[in-house]
Amino acid sequence: xxxxxxxxxxxxxxxxxxxxxxxxxxxxxxxxxxxxxxxxxxxxxxxxxxxxxxxxxxxxxxxxxxxxxxxxxxxxxxxxxxxxxxxxxxxxxxxxxxxxxxxxxxxxxxxxxxxxxxxxxxxxxxxxxxxxxxxxxxxxxxxxxxxxxxxxxxxxxxxxxxxxxxxxxxxxxxxxxxxxxxxxxxxxxxxxxxxxxxxxxxxxxxxxxxxxxxxxxxxxxxxxxxxxxxxxxxxxxxxxxxxxxxxx
Numbered sequence: 726x727x728x729x730x731x732x733x734x735x736x737x738x739x740x741x742x743x744x745x746x747x748x749x750x751x752x753x754x755x756x757x758x759x760x761x762x763x764x765x766x767x768x769x770x771x772x773x774x775x776x777x778x779x780x781x782x783x784x785x786x787x788x789x790x791x792x793x794x795x796x797x798x799x800x801x802x803x804x805x806x807x808x809x810x811x812x813x814x815x816x817x818x819x820x821x822x823x824x825x826x827x828x829x830x831x832x833x834x835x836x837x838x839x840x841x842x843x844x845x846x847x848x849x850x851x852x853x854x855x856x857x858x859x860x861x862x863x864x865x866x867x868x869x870x871x872x873x874x875x876x877x878x879x880x881x882x883x884x885x886x887x888x889x890x891x892x893x894x895x896x897x898x899x900x901x902x903x904x905x906x907x908x909x910x911x912x913x914x915x916x917x918x919x920x921x922x923x924x925x926x927x928x929x930x931x932x933x934x935x936x937x938x939x940x941x942x943x944x945x946x947x948x949x950x951x952x953x954x955x956x957x958x959x960x961x962x963x964x965x966x967x968x969x970x971x972x973x
Contacts, residue, residue: 737792831859
């Protein structure tokens with residue numbers, strides 16, 4: 726469900742039961758639930774930013790439903806404090822999610838993983854990653870490497886439609902990447918038709934996303950030419966990429 730300028734609120738449904746992820750706007754959710762005759766049974770929250778939590782109070786005002794969010798942060802409306810390795814069980818949807826602590830974008834960010842699907846919040850975007858808004862480059866790099874280790878077929882339900890802008894940066898960071906170029910054309914066509922570029926997959930992101938390609942010769946060559954020195958390791962490469970993207 727599109728919200729604000731470029732957010733996505735993801736809804737999972739089975740029969741008449743539904744759960745939503747990072748509902749920044751309650752009105753968008755309520756409208757969809759009403760139009761499709763669905764009952765909201767749970768909410769999943771990845772981090773505290775208002776465009777991910779702004780709808781919590783309104784959505785839970787008349788509903789006694791669990792709201793799962795990061796334990797290491799006090800978020801108004803979260804009832805179930807989740808830590809690394811915890812499990813979210815949604816019996817009405819016949820789903821279970823493993824909680825992954827993925828700090829970097831924020832200090833307390835979490836992601837929700839179930840076989841075949843990942844809700845990474847603002848940690849991982851298609852062809853990009855989140856800004857450092859509380860965490861460190863080392864934390865975000867480690868979190869991304871952890872997500873990259875998930876099975877290639879895992880669908881990645883990112884929370885922002887940032888893909889075209891990220892692909893432009895990817896083209897600058899690694900000019901010679903034919904698969905990225907083909908995906909860029911596909912995404913241009915999708916957006917021209919008013920369609921989302923998401924979900925992506927872990928496998929695709931490992932092939933096109935410069936923040937997951939810190940050992941790729943093309944990325945290293947570009948950064949060496951840009952900064953006048955070769956990155957000493959993957960973390961230094963990642964840190965340079967993130968700083969460059971901030972001003973791109």
